[in-house]
Amino acid sequence: MNNLGRTAAQLLEEKSVALVLGFEEGSKGPRPFFCRKAEDAGRLILDERCNHNLATYLTKKELIGTDRVALTAHLPALRTILQLSAENQLSEDRLIVLTTNEKGEAVRFDRFEEISQYLADRPLELDPSDQKLIADLRKMTREERWNFWMAEMNKCVKCYACRAACPLCYCTRCVVEVNCPQWVQSWSAPLTNMEWQINRVMHMAGRCVGCGACKRACPVGIPIHLLTQSMMEDLNNEFGVVPGTPNEAGNVLSTYKVEDKENFIK
Amino acid sequence: MDEMSTNIYLPHLMVIEKITNEAPGVKTFRLKFKDEQEGEAFQFKAGQFGEYSAFGEGESTFCIASSPTRKGYIECTFRQAGRVTTGLSKLEEGNTIGFRGPFGNTFPMEEWKGKNILFVAGGIALPPMRCVIWNALDTRENFKNITIVYGAKSVNDLVYKEELKEWDERPDVNLITTVDPGGETPDWKGKVGFVPSVLEAVAPDSENTIAVVCGPPIMIKFTFPVLEKLGFKDENIYTTLENRMKCGVGKCGRCNVGKLYVCKDGPVFTKAQLNDLPPEY
């Protein structure tokens, strides 16, 4: 059993946690694994293939309830945990976070401040190939860019896997699930699919940590992560929001000051 | 029009002939088919339901609350609760709505001939029963004793107030109305108490009697044990189930419970059938 497994087994044996949320080997690579028994801890793995953002499960009350849990996190998940904590969705006393650093050593965080410090040396770097794609998109004319995205939206089936996989989409009643009034039509058609994505990206403003879960979840391969990533670039340029860390000045969408510049309103 | 070309999702156009305000938030629509021929050809049996359209909002599922013995119109009663019912509530007499139906199975009134019938209903659940009650009263000679136990949260929440008076005045119907404790008014002459307890006190005879029960889940939960205590067998207790529905014709999958579809195999079920169903309704 590797280090991680031993730590997890110990936590379960001494009943420090009711559940270790980690990865196991699945039928096509690593998949989420809910380890509740010490003897199963040997199945836990954490390597560079483990890229699903397990923090998605932390806000599922029916799975976690009020139990104390441990979670094995990769870098994006660590960022997510800080963002969730900034949004009052997590309690430090009920979460132990485990990770492995670049040297393969097991690291354990009991306090969110510890995660902050760990991440301070590891700033979010946007994927260069994605950055190139975004740059290419920005070079297009508005019409070309619209046509590109509408062609992508034509493939969308409104399965909402992007929403389900995103750890920061935790609303118990999503805006598309409201029918009085029906803000976004629920069926799949290019324009209304675009409306859904615009909605999603706006709601991710300043919150997205660039984990890419949305892109990987999409069954038809739409590069929707480019939308949230370009949003991150915009926020950095316009408001100085550092991508991937909770904004100290407050949540971008819901914090307002009278002095906020409005020069983008034409 | 041959069957292959029938659009099962296309509603009949109905004109709202009369709107009755039954209780706060509760209305009854009397509807006439816009196309008279459709109206004349239309037939249904007690227990069946329809999908009623408020064009621009969508469809909602209500039972057909009038009796099949009365031709020329159908009625539905609904409470304003969500998008579609709010849309319907805004309409006036003369407006057009849609109706698809009749769907579902029926109360097997043929099998009840010669028996006593006990109706137990609560609040907004009287509408599905009203169809059967009127059907039974219109063919009164087919049945022996008819007892109706009906209750609501308060006097104001009782629906079909005019008809309750009519039923009360009939010598061949035993009507017991009740309101929840605290819901009575100073001049209230009926009983005070929850429907299950009033039922237990009235203690109708279960011998050769069919029980038809309809109400909110909490009322049903406490009424079934009372009926059991009074000696009613599960095969003789009937109820109508509500489940979220959309197509009404067994295709969209929404109302599927166990092997059954509430829109096709129901909505009328005996307690014996419910006992076999997984608790997913």
Added chain:
Amino acid sequence: MMENLHISKRGLEKWLTQMIEADMHVFGPVHTSEKVDFQRLTSSEEVATDYVQTTQSVKRFAFPKAEVLFSYQKNGKETTLEEPDLKQIPETVLWKVRPCDVAGFAPLSGIFNWDYTDKFYNARREKLILISFSCTTCDEACFCTSVHGGPGNTAGSDIQITELPDGSVLVEVLTEKGSSIVKRFVTESEPAGEWVKENYLADVPVRFNREELHQKLATAFDSSVWKEQSERCLGCGVCAFVCPTCACFDIQEDAKGSSGRRIRCWDSCGFSLFTLHTSGHNPRTTQSARWRQRILHKFSYMPDRLNQTGCTGCGRCSRACPVDMNILEHLTSIANHG
């Protein structure tokens, strides 16, 4: 009418090209960025070759992801309704579908014609010409043989093509529709001769016994297996939407002022809202209850009511699921251990 032909590689390309040039609506599997999916073909070279299965099924050609049921126009207190003209639907050739894709139309037809006939589905299905390619490869997600299907299963196909090692193909012409296609578009062919199709089919091992599964499921409602299997399920609609047999749908209103359309669109029993009542009561509040419904509906309720299994073993749901809810793994676990 059952005719078996042998066609060369070049002959096959010519056949496909003829159909495309005749302005037939021909759809075939095409590589798009990282996925393979059915798109309208403009040339025979677009057809994907080295893949096992497309991401989405072809059910959308008979059961689109959104379609108009009727449109309405309000005028004061009056309303008029108008139906879409289903005669405008063109003949559509689905080229290189798999036997499991074709098999998916059987339970779909069952649901859409059960008591009430759905003319939208029937009109579109009627216009489909299914030219399937038998499977010479498979992967670990495939399990058609466990649900009474197979890599060379011809049920429902109008024509089935089996690729031979030298690039030529065996062609089984199975229906009138298939025959008429061959007459119109095949210029080079010879009788099938000694080629034996079964020699070239993929080996898809049977992983569980369907009848045993059915028996186990009949008493499995309260089992703890549902919660165990569904813990990682995210409750999205991917599995239902890529599935060739899932037919659950929603009916919505596309309203714009005084006119609008009633739309039928895909839905999934996996969504939490699927069974939610307006009162707030939800018969299936947990993801495990919804997962249980998916399995029981496909493998227990549908076989009991419609005599159809709601699954063709295509494996798409397992491949597309973001968290590897591998249906084969789950079913095998229930069937073999119970």
